[in-house]
Amino acid sequence: MSDPPVADAGRPRVLILGGGFGGLSAARRLAGADAQITLVDRRNHHLFQPLLYQVATASLSATSIAAPLRHILRRQRNLTVLMEEVTAVDLAARRVDCGSRWLDYDWLVIATGATHAYFGHDEWAPFAPALKTLDDAQSIRRRVLLAFEQAEREDDPERRQAWLNFVVVGGGSTGVELAGTLIELARHTLRGEFRHFDSRSASVRLVEAGPRLLAGYDPVLSDKARRQLERLGVQVHTGAPVTAIDAAGVNLGERRLPARTVLWAAGVAASSVGTMLGAPLDKAGRVRVDEDLGVPGHAGVFVIGDLASVVRPDGSPVPGVAPAAKQMGEYVGAMIARQLHGDDRPQPPFRYRDAGSLATIGRMAAVAQFGKLRLSGLPAWIVWLLVHIYFLIGFRNRLAVMLDWAWAYWTHQRQARIVSGTAPPRDD
Template sequence: MSEPHVLVLGGGFAGLWCTRALASAPVRITVVDRTNHHLFQPLLYQVATAGLSAPDIAAPLRHILRRQRNVTVRMDEVQRIDTGARRVQCAGGELAYDFLVVATGATHAYFGNDAWATHAPGLKTLDDALAIRRRLLSAFEAAEREPDPAARAAWLNFVVIGGGPTGVELAGTLAEIARHTLPREFRHADPRSARVHLVEAGPRPLATMPQELSEKTRAMLQRLGVEVHTGRPVTAIDADGVAIGDERLPARTVLWAAGVAASPLGAQLGVATDRAGRVPVEADLSLPGRPEVFVAGDLAAVRDAGRDRAVPGVAPAAKQMGAHVAAVIRARLRGTPSAAFRYRDFGNLATIGRMAAVVDFGRLRLSGLLAWWFWLVAHLFFLIGFRNRLIVLLNWGWSYWTYQRHARIISGRPPPD
């Protein structure tokens, strides 16, 4: 009798942690992802802003899993899931399964205004990060060759939409680049005249953190030169800027960090999804009525059994869900009951700029330099591979002492003027 086949869709945090947790289990595993790499998404903004190169925060899935003999990695695109027949149709052929783990993550959500995506790209993949980096650096180049002062100012205006961790990190880093990294390298356009706007529809940035840390975040951003707009949603985006209420912000570079929608594969699992496209699951993360199918990571709408609250769509939660699914599969193989998922909240953290960050551990709240050091150590610890940690540490050290960002290379076709 052959070993049960576990089919894992997605090589992100949930899928990879599930796969690794089944290393010694009597199963054969197939990991399917449309890319060939695992991506450390919390540092993706560093690639977008030229602080790190793509290989610093990504590693080939085959390399990560090379010593796990019960795993086959397949780079393929999932097209259809048939839970009744226990089969998944991919572009390269059909795969049968005994257990299915769907961990295909999330993508950008423009709240019904999908046309905005052309003018305000989001940040979810390496391709997104490289495209944003090209757009940002090309804006400074366009300003340098623009003789008209008004047109030059538009190139040096940047708008980041969304005041969550990604938006705050992008805005703070952009301000540092304009004021510290680039000024001595241009002769006609002064990068220090750049204006960076952070737009948040809610009343404060980092709304999931305590109000005192949100206000400290606002103050730190403003010290960096970021203009923070709160309490008004964006009503229009085009090639020349954005509208927030009755105010018009002229800008040739707009970045989207305001919302996410779950992977569209969730709609193929035969249950009603929530407004964000996430799939409601049982307490053990299995699909209702399908105990052999599991949903984990950003695609899952999960209630924390310990505190009866929604589990946030963050990397630590995805890792814990992946490991829990592996434990449930092991329990099913043994014929023992499975436990409910309990989320361990290790706190929230976000960096705002050089030596500036905020950390929320419940009763313990940090901001400024101490929070920044904690943020740095935490991200180094969770990077996959010694090489990644060493290279990132060296790059951050160089950036710290010199304000330089080593990955400022424009590749591919720049956006049109």
């Protein structure tokens, strides 16, 4: 169990950028390979992103859905984890720049994922924070909990209500999940804890530009999701594109929604590493890869996960979800393992196996589709619960999350309602 120095002389170098679902599964697929593998991430942890909204709404603590990358990969002796930020990729020289250090490679797997996008309205960012990292989640949690604290300090009824109005922009799964947990926070978790207002007077609105929620789902489930949200108390606005956001609210064309807290769940853009390659990109900034996920014209360079633009045989895009990233990581990892053994024959193209879609809405409310099967309400929620616990990485996390959820279910309480830092300045 000691730490021998890396014996690196002459062994081929595989460099993996990003420790999300894609990068991690590529790395694991290469366990035991006779190669020198380096996994680079600018964070020290792998994040279970599908549950990030629960950190943002104070249901889970940050440490329950994240695990240190070097701990996950500690037994893989052919692999080094480095916490570095990629600043340039030089495909001609086959090396990657991380600030003051170059990393050379023989194979390169780029899995740096996606970030949020404001569709050309970056000026909205300070008023409508988005949810992509643990930092984002903790900052949203802070904003939401402090809004209720501000309402308790406010004497003017109209200004108080503005602190109790929440708007979630974007009706995809993150938006639906955020809106559902926010209304439960207001109606159940915080009930009875304030003296100057009833926390149930908080309003949560979910705003979607398109004609329906959960556009990737069957229209029947979109409709069920909407009805479940409305039953919980969320006001849903579809066909309502946002035209302006400021510190006091949101404009939907002529209509004004006053709200001190606006959350952004509407847009995703590919990581900036994509633009460093000089490869063809799609309009979301993702790299158009070959059918073996290779970057055209650069043997041994692959792009996987949310950064890859992959089209299915029926012409539809592979969605930017965790299972797709995992499958791509396994596919590329297996291909590199074969090439390390000198097997350079062309491989069958990557095929995405759709394992189904799941979105939770609230306590005992969810929607799910698996092939032709459609579920909603309690059965979908139970499936959602089991699937998410199962896929959480690490037994310890699974146990902690189960405990948190069981506790939250029986008591309507949330354990993670802690705001770091001190009281916000009073504003007018």
